[in-house]
Amino acid sequence: MGWFGGGAQTPKKYPAAEPAALRAELGRRLSGVQRHRLLAGFPMTPVMGPARRGVVWPQRTEPRRPVILGALPHTFCAPAVRGCGFCTFPHEPPDKGQMLPLAAQIAAEFASRQHLWRHRIIPAVYLGGGTANLCSTPALAMILGALAANNLHGAELSLEGAPRFFSAEQLELLASIPGAQPRISMGVQTFDEAALARMGRQHIGSPAQVQAAVALAQAAGAATSVDLLINLPEQTPAAMRADVARAVELGVDQICVYHLVLREGLGVPWAESPETLAALPDNTTAFDHWRGVRAALLEAGYTQTTLTNFERPGARPFRYERLSFAPHTCDALGFGPGALSGLNFGGAERALKWLNQPRSGDYLSCGAGKVARLFLYEPHEEALMQLTRGLALLEQPTGEGPLAAHLHLFGPELDILDEAGLVERPPGALRLTERGMFFADSVAGLLAARAVVYRRAAGLNEPAELHMG
Numbered sequence: 173m174g175w176f177g178g179g180a181q182t183p184k185k186y187p188a189a190e191p192a193a194l195r196a197e198l199g200r201r202l203s204g205v206q207r208h209r210l211l212a213g214f215p216m217t218p219v220m221g222p223a224r225r226g227v228v229w230p231q232r233t234e235p236r237r238p239v240i241l242g243a244l245p246h247t248f249c250a251p252a253v254r255g256c257g258f259c260t261f262p263h264e265p266p267d268k269g270q271m272l273p274l275a276a277q278i279a280a281e282f283a284s285r286q287h288l289w290r291h292r293i294i295p296a297v298y299l300g301g302g303t304a305n306l307c308s309t310p311a312l313a314m315i316l317g318a319l320a321a322n323n324l325h326g327a328e329l330s331l332e333g334a335p336r337f338f339s340a341e342q343l344e345l346l347a348s349i350p351g352a353q354p355r356i357s358m359g360v361q362t363f364d365e366a367a368l369a370r371m372g373r374q375h376i377g378s379p380a381q382v383q384a385a386v387a388l389a390q391a392a393g394a395a396t397s398v399d400l401l402i403n404l405p406e407q408t409p410a411a412m413r414a415d416v417a418r419a420v421e422l423g424v425d426q427i428c429v430y431h432l433v434l435r436e437g438l439g440v441p442w443a444e445s446p447e448t449l450a451a452l453p454d455n456t457t458a459f460d461h462w463r464g465v466r467a468a469l470l471e472a473g474y475t476q477t478t479l480t481n482f483e484r485p486g487a488r489p490f491r492y493e494r495l496s497f498a499p500h501t502c503d504a505l506g507f508g509p510g511a512l513s514g515l516n517f518g519g520a521e522r523a524l525k526w527l528n529q530p531r532s533g534d535y536l537s538c539g540a541g542k543v544a545r546l547f548l549y550e551p552h553e554e555a556l557m558q559l560t561r562g563l564a565l566l567e568q569p570t571g572e573g574p575l576a577a578h579l580h581l582f583g584p585e586l587d588i589l590d591e592a593g594l595v596e597r598p599p600g601a602l603r604l605t606e607r608g609m610f611f612a613d614s615v616a617g618l619l620a621a622r623a624v625v626y627r628r629a630a631g632l633n634e635p636a637e638l639h640m641g
């Protein structure tokens with residue numbers, strides 16, 4: 173009998189769960205870079221197999237499940253930005269001429285897969301992927317028009333971008349979708365002007381530009397969400413708290429706090445500078461800084477809703493992020509270059525995850541139908557997806573979805589994580605401790621480690637462009 177307890181689904185070459193090996197694996201992960209944002213869950217992109225020609229889309233979905241929609245209008249970044257020094261997001265040089273053709277292809281993609289999303293409950297839509305607000309107004313109108321063919325009444329409708337590019341026209345467009353609740357989401361990183369200049373962001377995200385974007389959104393009745401980076405090179409705890417205080421003072425509805433992900437070889441400009449790398453705090457210090465920032469936000473009355481997100485008291489709770497972390501209750505469909513989708517059916521049918529062509533040019537030339545990567549989950553992998561994705565919710569029920577039947581399979585890992593003070597297991601739930609929150613990437617990594625070894629042995633590990641995860 174194998175680790176999975178036998179049966180038709182038992183993977184034959186699954187690695188054994190040796191406590192000493194799991195402890196060593198966790199130790200290795202805890203000492204490495206902590207990717208605080210768990211955007212992908214299991215499987216990360218490299219573990220997804222390349223999609224073969226002729227993917228056959230499911231002809232039906234589970235109609236009672238809600239579905240959140242994401243659209244990535246393009247993969248371009250600001251014209252003047254070589255990259256913000258630290259940024260792991262796709263930022264191809266902008267090509268204005270591609271904006272409308274991309275929007276048309278996204279509209280075609282909506283139409284070709286409409287049986288997967290039309291007539292279902294759509295609680296939230298996110299136009300993102302980095303700097304979606306660089307999208308021209310006609311292109312944005314085309315995408316929103318295609319979406320609004322469905323009833324978006326009550327849906328949260330977010331537009332992501334850099335502060336400088338939000339315009340009154342864009343906000344009007346968002347606000348014109350009947351019944352939708354608009355929001356903008358942007359990077360602030362810091363309000364420290366010297367640090368912004370070191371990032372190369374002084375012309376796209378100055379404090380004045382941030383303030384202007386917030387004012388524009390508030391005037392249009394849109395909610396606001398800002399990203400702050402912490403543990404920047406040489407950044408002091410006082411500077412981090414000053415950034416939080418400034419964001420609170422602005423009255424934004426959501427503050428997202430991201431521990432800087434940076435290491436040698438990361439493929440971003442800052443990773444090429446030994447001085448910058450040497451000026452980063454070690455993980456113990458970085459965790460202390462993060463705790464200080466978290467405490468300051470809680471003291472200001474903000475509620476921590478996910479690993480990285482804190483919501484203003486009295487603000488309408490945001491939906492997109494939370495729902496995206498509960499894949500067993502809500503599907504997610506992504507459209508446009510680099511978009512990820514996940515469909516679950518419940519019952520015997522296997523869950524599916526796919527990645528669209530990651531570059532704008534390839535997405536245009538391949539046609540929306542030819543996806544780049546595809547992953548068909550085995551039942552225990554669906555449980556692993558639920559488990560790793562759900563970590564971002566800080567506490568998740570373990571008696572629901574595929575996890576209910578498979579939790580015991582992750583018992584050896586959970587024992588080691590418990591022993592290390594990273595998780596707690598109250599009856600029927602799994603909860604991250606405060607330390608577990610900061611080291612959530614290591615928690616997810618350990619939970620998935622054996623599954624990844626198994627999948628790699630099965631020959632499914634193809635190199636891929638890996639964005640933030």
Ligand SMILES: C[S@@+](CC[C@H](N)C(=O)[O-])C[C@H]1O[C@@H](n2cnc3c(N)ncnc32)[C@H](O)[C@@H]1O
Pocket residue numbers: 258259260261301302303332333334335358359360361377399400401430431432433434
């Ligand atoms: C794709 S960006 C969208 C923001 C928008 N393009 C801007 O620059 O204002 C989303 C957020 O990811 C975060 N991010 C990017 N690179 C990161 C890294 N290396 N470590 C941690 N967070 C990062 C930044 O806080 C950024 O605001």
Ligand code: SF4
Pocket residue numbers: 249250253254255256257259260261262263302303334359376
């Ligand atoms: S942080 Fe935003 S503006 Fe800067 S490189 Fe990344 S996506 Fe572009």
